[in-house]
Amino acid sequence: MIRLYEKGERRVAVVEEARRWQEAGIITPEQAAAVAERYRPELVRVNVFIRILLALFTTVVVAALVALPAVMFNVKEDGFTVLCLIFAPLCAWVADHELIAGRRLYRCGAEEALLLLAVGMLALAVAIPAHHWGHSAERLAWLAAHVIILAGAVMLTVRYGYALAAFGAMLALAGLPFHLADVLLWQSPGLSRLVLLLLLGAAAIWAQLRLTGRNSLPRGYVWSLESMRLAAWTGIYLDVNLFAHRLLWREWLGWIPGEWQLPWSDPLCALLTAILPVAALAMGIGRRDRALLWFGVVSSILSIITLKYYIHFGHLAEELTAAGLLLAGLAFGLLRWLRAGSKRCRGAFTAEPLLEPRLYGLDAEALAAIQPLTPAANVPQAKGFQPGGGTFGGGGASGSY
Amino acid sequence: MQEALDDLESSEILSREQAALLRRIFDRELFSVHWELRLLLYGGILILTTGLGLLVAKHFASIGHLTLLAAITLGCAGCFAYCLRHGGGFSREKLAPPDAAYDYVLLLGCLLLGTLQGYLELRYQLLAQYWNWWLLVSALTYLLCAHYFDNRLVLSLALSTLGAWLGVKTSLLGAGLWDGALRDNALFFGALVVAAGAIQNRLGWKRHFLPVHLHLGVNVLLAALVAGIGSRATGLAYLAGLLLAGCGSALYALRERSFAFLLYAVLYGYLGITSFMFNRGHWSSEGVILYFLVSAASLLTALVALHRRFRSAE
Numbered sequence: 184m185i186r187l188y189e190k191g192e193r194r195v196a197v198v199e200e201a202r203r204w205q206e207a208g209i210i211t212p213e214q215a216a217a218v219a220e221r222y223r224p225e226l227v228r229v230n231v232f233i234r235i236l237l238a239l240f241t242t243v244v245v246a247a248l249v250a251l252p253a254v255m256f257n258v259k260e261d262g263f264t265v266l267c268l269i270f271a272p273l274c275a276w277v278a279d280h281e282l283i284a285g286r287r288l289y290r291c292g293a294e295e296a297l298l299l300l301a302v303g304m305l306a307l308a309v310a311i312p313a314h315h316w317g318h319s320a321e322r323l324a325w326l327a328a329h330v331i332i333l334a335g336a337v338m339l340t341v342r343y344g345y346a347l348a349a350f351g352a353m354l355a356l357a358g359l360p361f362h363l364a365d366v367l368l369w370q371s372p373g374l375s376r377l378v379l380l381l382l383l384g385a386a387a388i389w390a391q392l393r394l395t396g397r398n399s400l401p402r403g404y405v406w407s408l409e410s411m412r413l414a415a416w417t418g419i420y421l422d423v424n425l426f427a428h429r430l431l432w433r434e435w436l437g438w439i440p441g442e443w444q445l446p447w448s449d450p451l452c453a454l455l456t457a458i459l460p461v462a463a464l465a466m467g468i469g470r471r472d473r474a475l476l477w478f479g480v481v482s483s484i485l486s487i488i489t490l491k492y493y494i495h496f497g498h499l500a501e502e503l504t505a506a507g508l509l510l511a512g513l514a515f516g517l518l519r520w521l522r523a524g525s526k527r528c529r530g531a532f533t534a535e536p537l538l539e540p541r542l543y544g545l546d547a548e549a550l551a552a553i554q555p556l557t558p559a560a561n562v563p564q565a566k567g568f569q570p571g572g573g574t575f576g577g578g579g580a581s582g583s584y
Numbered sequence: 585m586q587e588a589l590d591d592l593e594s595s596e597i598l599s600r601e602q603a604a605l606l607r608r609i610f611d612r613e614l615f616s617v618h619w620e621l622r623l624l625l626y627g628g629i630l631i632l633t634t635g636l637g638l639l640v641a642k643h644f645a646s647i648g649h650l651t652l653l654a655a656i657t658l659g660c661a662g663c664f665a666y667c668l669r670h671g672g673g674f675s676r677e678k679l680a681p682p683d684a685a686y687d688y689v690l691l692l693g694c695l696l697l698g699t700l701q702g703y704l705e706l707r708y709q710l711l712a713q714y715w716n717w718w719l720l721v722s723a724l725t726y727l728l729c730a731h732y733f734d735n736r737l738v739l740s741l742a743l744s745t746l747g748a749w750l751g752v753k754t755s756l757l758g759a760g761l762w763d764g765a766l767r768d769n770a771l772f773f774g775a776l777v778v779a780a781g782a783i784q785n786r787l788g789w790k791r792h793f794l795p796v797h798l799h800l801g802v803n804v805l806l807a808a809l810v811a812g813i814g815s816r817a818t819g820l821a822y823l824a825g826l827l828l829a830g831c832g833s834a835l836y837a838l839r840e841r842s843f844a845f846l847l848y849a850v851l852y853g854y855l856g857i858t859s860f861m862f863n864r865g866h867w868s869s870e871g872v873i874l875y876f877l878v879s880a881a882s883l884l885t886a887l888v889a890l891h892r893r894f895r896s897a898e
Contacts, residue, residue, distance in 0.1 A: 196585070197585070197588045204606065210598065217597045218592060218597055222588070229891060230843045230891070231843075232846060232847040233847075233890070233891050235847060236846075236847060236850055236883075237887055240881075240883050243880035244876075244877060244880045246876075247873050247877035251870070251873045251874070251877065254869045254873060255870055398586070476617065476620050477620065480623050481627075488631070499635075499638060500641075500642050500643075501639065502635070503631050503632075503634055504632060504635030504639055505635070506628075506632075507631035507632025508628075510624055510628030510631060511624075511625055511628030511688075511692075513624065513628070514621045514624035514628055515625065517617075517621055517624075518621050518683065518685055528614070531612065533614065533615070533617070534617060534621055535616060537616035537618070538609065538616070
């Protein structure tokens with residue numbers, strides 16, 4: 184289906200980019216209007232907030248449609264399975280044929296919710312009737328439901344390029360080793376974490392390799408791959424971060440540390456907690472990759488906060504003060520260093536704002552919704568863009584540099 | 585995107601220089617780390633002020649009160665001196681900050697001021713049982729700083745501190761009045777924030793502060809109205825207020841093409857109406873499901889129709 188709309192998606196991307204160029208002062212409003220006219224997309228684009236509402240109320244309608252006959256006819260497990268088996272393909276059919284192919288409503292929220300619900304209902308249809316079949320069969324049925332969700336999310340990602348489905352697929356993949364350990368009665372919980380690490384590592388490497396050709400991929404696939412890569416990095420980080428490990432695995436999941444724990448695993452995990460943010464930052468700088476840079480910055484801050492529980496350099500107050508001074512000083516020093524460079528650049532890097540950041544296609548208004556929590560963009564636009572003949576003209580900055 | 589840039593350049597929509605600049609950005613020959621450094625600075629300042637607060641609490645006896653007071657005061661004064669020296673002074677319009685660190689130095693100064701006030705109260709108990717007035721003093725100081733130094737981050741801090749003062753003040757009234765008084769204060773606060781933003785906008789005074797006022801004010805106002813609907817005595821009045829405020833938010837969303845406010849109006853409105861309906865009657869299971877089915881389907885239809893009307897704006 185994404186092939187059908189690949190051209191339309193590209194046109195949407197150009198129009199959205201032109202809006203960003205205008206906001207940064209690189210092009211005039213007249214030029215932005217000319218771009219929008221030339222690349223007028225045939226797809227119906229839905230505002231992100233209306234999309235959220237459509238997804239939410241579609242979910243309510245489908246849930247009510249399934250629940251109504253279930254309550255009216257007092258259906259039991261088997262009856263509910265039949266209901267799910269009727270409604271799942273119906274949802275998928277309405278989303279695919281009626282909304283996407285028929286009304287060209289692609290990424291409108293409603294069709295995304297319907298497709299996700301279809302996968303969820305299929306998984307429930309497998310898992311719920313196993314209630315009667317005994318404990319072992321029930322566990323296997325829930326494992327099968329887990330696999331259906333994983334396979335369904337992957338299929339939705341491949342066919343439609345939905346980033347949310349890709350994220351769901353990564354979550355299902357991350358949960359699989361623990362589910363397997365539960366069903367197969369693995370004696371060593373440490374093995375689950377190792378399998379998780381390998382699975383997420385493989386997914387991160389695969390997504391990274393696919394992203395090298397991002398310029399030739401449709402936007403939906405790029406967003407999906409970005410989601411997968413970030414989710415994999417986050418999963419790996421949570422897996423090796425000792426604080427998260429103890430909070431998530433031991434306290435929430437109720438695992439008691441036992442003999443399985445290798446004596447060197449804690450120091451290794453602490454080392455990886457320190458190394459991963461640095462590696463992400465290094466890769467982000469080397470490849471000029473914004474997603475990795477953001478991950479590196481956020482995970483650095485988290486590592487500083489959490490590592491002190493395991494490696495005692497001093498007391499909490501002194502550590503936090505020193506860490507805060509270090510981070511703020513580093514950022515301040517980098518800002519000054521970059522601004523002092525030739526044309527306010529050092530190599531390819533500049534601390535000046537160029538284009539507003541975009542979060543998976545959310546427009547400026549979506550970011551404005553969280554505006555009270557964020558600093559101002561501070562992009563002066565009054566003087567507009569002063570072309571510099573291929574040199575750094577400072578998109579969005581004053582014409583003086 | 586490269587193909588589009590070539591096309592736009594050959595069709596003379598973009599000049600050669602503009603296309604060249606955009607190519608450099610998309611090829612990552614020119615890469616801005618503006619937002620990453622801001623995030624790092626913001627995180628660093630938050631960790632630093634947390635650490636300083638703990639440091640003060642832990643070592644005030646060994647370091648000495650006067651030394652600590654002097655250190656915090658000096659740090660605070662240093663931040664404000666930096667902002668006064670580098671800032672452009674007061675303006676009714678939006679001001680460009682002199683550098684990317686400016687906003688965060690101001691934030692650090694404001695947070696240190698809060699630490700100083702807390703320390704003074706803890707050590708000398710200047711206001712004793714009226715300690716909550718420090719919050720009002722902080723809020724007003726932050727408000728002044730936000731307007732003088734033109735900073736939306738500090739404005740958010742000011743408005744949330746003002747809201748906290750109203751909440752704390754209410755908590756001192758006594759257990760019996762707590763719920764109702766808090767709701768009324770939240771209503772007053774939400775309306776005040778929205779009204780202040782609207783008046784500023786009408787007067788042409790810091791118009792760019794309006795979104796901060798509206799996002800915070802509308803959320804507080806609608807949440808307080810929803811919370812009041814459960815009351816038997818005044819539920820109907822709260823529902824009427826919710827519908828009125830929700831309509832206002834939705835109309836603003838449609839007029840300004842700012843659909844976040846439509847989301848607020850629909851979600852809070854649906855929650856309020858649903859709560860009102862279920863509080864005022866005995867519903868069977870089928871009735872509850874039918875209610876959700878009919879209401880959600882109606883809203884879906886309305887949203888699709890609305891979207892068709894505004895699709896040109898997307």
